[in-house]
Amino acid sequence: MKTLKYTLILFLLLFSTKEIAAQKDTITLQRKARTMLRQGNELYQKKQFTDASVAYQKALGNNSKYDKAAYNLGNAFYQNKNFKEAIPQYELTAKTAKDKFTKAEAFHNLGNAQMEAKNYQGAVNAFKNALRNNPNDDETRYNLAVAQKMVDKQKQQKKDDKNKDKKDNKNKDKKDKDNKNKDKNKDKKDGKDKNKKDENKDKDGKGDKNKDKNKDPKKNDKKDQQKPKPKPGQMTPQQVKQLLESLNNEEKKTQKKMNAKKAKGKKIKQEKDW
Numbered sequence: 001m002k003t004l005k006y007t008l009i010l011f012l013l014l015f016s017t018k019e020i021a022a023q024k025d026t027i028t029l030q031r032k033a034r035t036m037l038r039q040g041n042e043l044y045q046k047k048q049f050t051d052a053s054v055a056y057q058k059a060l061g062n063n064s065k066y067d068k069a070a071y072n073l074g075n076a077f078y079q080n081k082n083f084k085e086a087i088p089q090y091e092l093t094a095k096t097a098k099d100k101f102t103k104a105e106a107f108h109n110l111g112n113a114q115m116e117a118k119n120y121q122g123a124v125n126a127f128k129n130a131l132r133n134n135p136n137d138d139e140t141r142y143n144l145a146v147a148q149k150m151v152d153k154q155k156q157q158k159k160d161d162k163n164k165d166k167k168d169n170k171n172k173d174k175k176d177k178d179n180k181n182k183d184k185n186k187d188k189k190d191g192k193d194k195n196k197k198d199e200n201k202d203k204d205g206k207g208d209k210n211k212d213k214n215k216d217p218k219k220n221d222k223k224d225q226q227k228p229k230p231k232p233g234q235m236t237p238q239q240v241k242q243l244l245e246s247l248n249n250e251e252k253k254t255q256k257k258m259n260a261k262k263a264k265g266k267k268i269k270q271e272k273d274w
Contacts (some may be wrong), residue, residue, distance in 0.1 A: 033063035040072060049079040067096040071106055078109065083116040094129070104134035111143055120154055123147040 040055030056073035059066055074089030090110035097103045111126035127144035130137065 029062040033059040033066050033069065036062065037066070037069050037072065040069070040076070044072065044076060044079075047079075049076045052076045053080070065096055067093045067098075067102065067106075070096070071102070071109075074106075074109060074113070078113055078116075081116075083113045086113045087117070100133040104130045104137060104140070107133065108137065108140050108143070111140070111147065115143070115147060115150075120147050120150040124151055 036055050036059035040052045040059065043049075043052035043055060053073055053076035056069045056076060059069035060073065063069070070089045071093040074086040074093065077083070077086035077089065087110060090106045090113060093106035094103050094110065097106060107126050107130035111123045111130060114120070114123035114126055124144065124147045127140050127147055130140045131144065134140070
């Protein structure tokens, strides 16, 4: 019995020691987180927002539920115009913050970041949540009115664009229909012109045919035979005389050319000087 009692006491002592060590580790991490938070705040005051964001991230690394570090990290991102990165930090702060004032501040800045990201409906929701936690914040109320106006403007723009697209499509359909009718009428007109042209062509062909019929083939043949052609082997005495004279003259010309060539072909004898 005593042995069981001592064992229970020893177990309680060991458990207490571990619990105390865990508490000490937690306290140590929280202290480190606060130290990094202060460093980040100093850098933020110097407008060194990038370095400040690194310090705040280290603070959250030591204490992930450190809402002040998350809120300040969101501010550092916001100052560097990293609005999309700032949004989740403000959301985390709004979720983990225990007092309404901190929640209201987180929702207010969340609304501003959503406005910069052009998510106007998200901004409206954030500003409304900020006012639920702090109804007396006139600045938040003013931002809510601006955000709501932007939402209405965005909706109207979408409506106008939709109506414009509808009108453009209607005009396009009308234009296509007009062009289709125009092409149809053109084809019809071209068909009529073609039929008319073919009809005229048929008439012309018929007239030419009739014209050819009016021609007298016997008359044409008679006209072509007005000049008689000489028959081979039949020559008049006068033609024979002319042919003989022509041959005689041709022979004289040939003989004269031969004599000229012989005279031209003689070699000149050159006397040598011995």
